[in-house]
Amino acid sequence: MSQTSDWPLPPGSVRYIIPQRLRKLLEKHPLTRELYPLSFGHYQRARGHSMYRSRHDDELLIYCTEGEAEVVTGQQKLHIQAGDLLYLPAGEPHHYTTPDHNPWTIHWVHYTGPLTTYLRQYLGFQGNNRRINLGRQPRLLVDFNGLLSVQDSGFQEQPLIHACNRLRQLLTALPLSHKRPQLRQQAELDLEQLHQLMRDHLHDRLDLDSLAAKAGLSRYHFIARYKQLTGETPIQHYLQMKIERACHLLDTSDASLPQIAEQLGYEDSYYFSRLFKKVMGVSPSNYRRVNRY
Incomplete structure (x- = not known):
């Protein structure tokens, strides 16, 4: 020592x-x-x-x-x-x-x-x-x-x-x-503002053009800069925030999967179920069953 x-x-x-x-x-x-x-x-x-x-x-x-x-x-x-x-x-x-x-x-x-x-x-x-x-x-x-x-x-x-x-x-x-203050300074990207925008729109669908416009960058430069700073694309992060919310709703409510999918901006619950399984490794129904013990 x-x-x-x-x-x-x-x-x-x-x-x-x-x-x-x-x-x-x-x-x-x-x-x-x-x-x-x-x-x-x-x-x-x-x-x-x-x-x-x-x-x-x-x-x-x-x-x-x-x-x-x-x-x-x-x-x-x-x-x-x-x-x-x-x-x-x-x-x-x-x-x-x-x-x-x-x-x-x-x-x-x-x-x-x-x-x-x-x-x-x-x-x-x-x-x-x-x-x-x-x-x-x-x-x-x-x-x-x-x-x-x-x-x-x-x-x-x-x-x-x-x-x-x-x-x-x-x-x-x-x-x-x-990390966040440094990233904002280096990138001239306000990540917290972008993430708050995502949180505010978990109930509907944000597209890449809307996020890029908020950042004041072209689609190409926005995706490249965001991924350089966070290790993932903005749409990947937005999807993961939706899946986090879905987990919370599955844990704390009796809402059906179609109802939860609709609350998160997806009309097709089967499509949303595939997205959920891709992120969580299990289907929404299996997630709810395992975590309801």
């Missing part, structure tokens, strides 16, 4: 370091061995906080909510400000320091495990990218504070296993915090 800062904690700050014997347990336990934290904490207005690591053995994620800091990592020098998420990968020496006139407030976690390689790309830190601006994300603060709920547990096994799975929740939820 990389050395954790021994900087004196100011009021309102927390630093939690998992003992070596328990790290070995987390490394081997089937519920935690793929991903587990080594230490985590919250530093409030961390005046005088500075750290240099020539050897860095784990992954470090820092979310800055106030103040600023200067970070040197690899060949980069970064100015970190409130709203920035900083990623410092294993194997990359780094140095960071925060100025006395505007010290940063941060939540941070050191973590390791076989999943870290996959998470690096999933989180959006490809290549030399080490910083993502998230802005203020209250949900992320809830997740970081969830890790800290393990304190005062007396280093017991079960609370630490729970903390490991809270870390997985935190990391897998992060792209949901930054």
